[in-house]
Amino acid sequence: MKTRRTLKIFAPLLAAVLVLSACGSGEGIYDDKGQVFRKVIPQDMSSLDTAKVTDAVSFDTFNQVYEGLYVLDGNDKAQPGVAKGKPKISEDGKTWTVKLREDAKWSNGDPVTAHDFEFAWKRVVDPDTASEYAYIMYDLKNAEDINIGEKKPNELGVKALDDHTLQFELTKPLPYFKEMLAFGTFMPQNEKVVKKYGERYGTNEDKAVYNGPFKVKEWAVEDKILLVKNDKYWDKDVVKLDKINYKVLKDQQAGASLYDTKSVDDTLITAEQVEKYKDDPALKKRLLAATFFLKLNQGTVPAFKDKHMRLALGQAVDKEAYVNAVLNNGSEPSDGFTSKATAKAPDDSDFADQIDSPLVYNPEKAKENYEKAKEALGEDTFTFKLNTEDTPASKVSAEFIKAQIEKNLPGVTIKIQQLPFKQRIAREQSENYDISLSGWGPDYPDPLTFLNIMTTGNSSNNTGWGNKEYDKMLKDSNGALLQKEEERNQTLIDAEELLLNNAPITPIYQKGEAHLTNPQVKNLQYHNIGGDTTLKYVYIDKSIDRETGKKKEK
Incomplete structure (x- = not known):
C-alpha cells in the first residue's frame, strides 16, 4: 500500500538526517569510538526520581x-x-x-x-x-x-x-x-x-546523583539519554563500557535503517521488517513477561458499567491474527492477566497455565454478550475512544483492534486517539479515557505483582472497578496463606479468574520483541522482572564481524 511504501522511503532518509545531525554536534550519539553501546528506545523515560516513575x-x-x-x-x-x-x-x-x-x-x-x-x-x-x-x-x-x-x-x-x-x-x-x-x-x-x-x-541530569555503574551525562527530553561510566562506582573495574547512548525514536522503521548504517547496536524492528532480517545474525526474538491489555474505564463510560459489554470487547479481537499479522516479533496471544514466566505453581509449572479465562477470542460469544449489553443499556450504537501512543506501530495495532471490534460488534465505533506516552499515562492516571491500550510487567516473581494493581483504589487500577471478594483473596494471599502453598495458589487462581470474568481489563497479548542486536555486543543481560536489562557487564567485541557474527579473518 502507499502508506507502507512511504514509510520505507522515509525511514532511510530520516536515518541519514539523524546521522548527519549527530556528526555535526562534536561528540555524536552514533559515534562508536571506544567501548560504547548505542540503543534505540521507543519512548523517553519520565523522571530520574525513583519515587515517581511507573514506566x-x-x-x-x-x-x-x-x-x-x-x-x-x-x-x-x-x-x-x-x-x-x-x-x-x-x-x-x-x-x-x-x-x-x-x-x-x-x-x-x-x-x-x-x-x-x-x-x-x-x-x-x-x-x-x-x-x-x-x-x-x-x-x-x-x-x-x-x-x-x-x-x-x-x-x-x-x-x-x-x-x-x-x-x-x-x-x-x-x-x-x-x-x-x-x-x-x-x-x-x-x-x-x-x-x-x-x-x-x-527532572534533568544535573538534578540527581547516581550510585550505579553509569551516570547520566545528558538527557534531552524526547531525543536522547547519554550515560557515561561512573568513576565513583564501587565495582567500576568490571565495567567495560565507557558510554551508553540511548536514542528516543518512535519510528522503528528508522531504527532499522540506523542499524543498517552501523549507527546503533540495538533497535526494535517492526513486523514487516522481520522477514527482511530473518537470516541476519543480528535478529533476536524474545518473549517478555509483560501482558498488554485494553483498560475499560467504567468509572466514566456508562456502557462499560455493563459486564457483558466488557466481556464482548474482550472476546471480539482475534489475538492469534494480531500477534502474527501485526506484531510478528515473538509476541504470543494472551487470555490471562499474569504473564507466563512470572511465577511458578507449587508443582513447578507456570502459574499462568492454570488460568481458565472467558476472554478467549470467540465472535459468537462476543455477539451474545453484546446483545445482552444492548438490551440492558437500551442502546444499539456506541462510540468509544481508544487511546494509544503516537508511534506508527501503535497506530497499526490500534487500527487492527478497531477493525476487529467494529466487525464483530456491529454498531460499535472505535475512534483512535494517538498520544505521546506520558500523556497516555497521565490520561489513565486521571481516568480521563474510554479505552486505553496498556501494559504491565512484573516487579517481583509472584502473581501478586500483576493481580495487586487491580485491587480497589490501587493507583494503577484507573478503571473504576473494584471487588471486595477479589480484594480479600489478595489480602489473604499476601498474609494468612503465605505458609499454605497449595491453598494460596488456588486462591490466586480464583482471584485472577474472578478478575477476568468481570473484565475491567481484557488481555490481548504477551509482549515479544524482535531486535537487531550487533553480534559484537557481549554479556547483555535481560530480565523478566524489574528493569529490562543490565549493562554493567556489557562490552563490544570488535574482533567479531558485525555482518556475519563470526570472528574476523586476520
Whole structure:
C-alpha cells in the first residue's frame, strides 16, 4: 500500500538526517569510538526520581545508574549490590538486618549509607510524595497506614542502625522479598540532593546523583539519554563500557535503517521488517513477561458499567491474527492477566497455565454478550475512544483492534486517539479515557505483582472497578496463606479468574520483541522482572564481524 511504501522511503532518509545531525554536534550519539553501546528506545523515560516513575524505560535506565541493596543476575535471582552479602533474617522471617559495603559512593563523592535507604523508603510511602508505586512497600511495617495518612513517615519499619547497617521489619515473612529489593522503587536517594532540588529533583541530569555503574551525562527530553561510566562506582573495574547512548525514536522503521548504517547496536524492528532480517545474525526474538491489555474505564463510560459489554470487547479481537499479522516479533496471544514466566505453581509449572479465562477470542460469544449489553443499556450504537501512543506501530495495532471490534460488534465505533506516552499515562492516571491500550510487567516473581494493581483504589487500577471478594483473596494471599502453598495458589487462581470474568481489563497479548542486536555486543543481560536489562557487564567485541557474527579473518 502507499502508506507502507512511504514509510520505507522515509525511514532511510530520516536515518541519514539523524546521522548527519549527530556528526555535526562534536561528540555524536552514533559515534562508536571506544567501548560504547548505542540503543534505540521507543519512548523517553519520565523522571530520574525513583519515587515517581511507573514506566519500563525509566526503570531500565535506573538499572544502569542506580543500585539497590540487591541486583538481579541473568537468572533474575538477587545478588548483593550495595549490600555486603546475604541479609540476617530473624526466626519469624520479619526482621531483616543488612550490612552495607563501605566503599559504595554517589557520583558526587558522598558515601552511600543506610540513611540513604531509610530516607528513600520513607519518602516513597509519604503521601505528600504521591508515589504511584508506594503500594509495593506495603509489606514494610506501617507502610500502608502511612501512605493513607493514618501514621507518620517516621513510623515506617526501617532504620539505619549506623552508616552501614540497615534494619527493617516486614508485616510477614516473604520468600521473594530479596528480589523485590532490587526493584527501582527500593533504590536509595541522597537526602541532601533531594532536598536541594525539591520538586525539581530528577527532572534533568544535573538534578540527581547516581550510585550505579553509569551516570547520566545528558538527557534531552524526547531525543536522547547519554550515560557515561561512573568513576565513583564501587565495582567500576568490571565495567567495560565507557558510554551508553540511548536514542528516543518512535519510528522503528528508522531504527532499522540506523542499524543498517552501523549507527546503533540495538533497535526494535517492526513486523514487516522481520522477514527482511530473518537470516541476519543480528535478529533476536524474545518473549517478555509483560501482558498488554485494553483498560475499560467504567468509572466514566456508562456502557462499560455493563459486564457483558466488557466481556464482548474482550472476546471480539482475534489475538492469534494480531500477534502474527501485526506484531510478528515473538509476541504470543494472551487470555490471562499474569504473564507466563512470572511465577511458578507449587508443582513447578507456570502459574499462568492454570488460568481458565472467558476472554478467549470467540465472535459468537462476543455477539451474545453484546446483545445482552444492548438490551440492558437500551442502546444499539456506541462510540468509544481508544487511546494509544503516537508511534506508527501503535497506530497499526490500534487500527487492527478497531477493525476487529467494529466487525464483530456491529454498531460499535472505535475512534483512535494517538498520544505521546506520558500523556497516555497521565490520561489513565486521571481516568480521563474510554479505552486505553496498556501494559504491565512484573516487579517481583509472584502473581501478586500483576493481580495487586487491580485491587480497589490501587493507583494503577484507573478503571473504576473494584471487588471486595477479589480484594480479600489478595489480602489473604499476601498474609494468612503465605505458609499454605497449595491453598494460596488456588486462591490466586480464583482471584485472577474472578478478575477476568468481570473484565475491567481484557488481555490481548504477551509482549515479544524482535531486535537487531550487533553480534559484537557481549554479556547483555535481560530480565523478566524489574528493569529490562543490565549493562554493567556489557562490552563490544570488535574482533567479531558485525555482518556475519563470526570472528574476523586476520
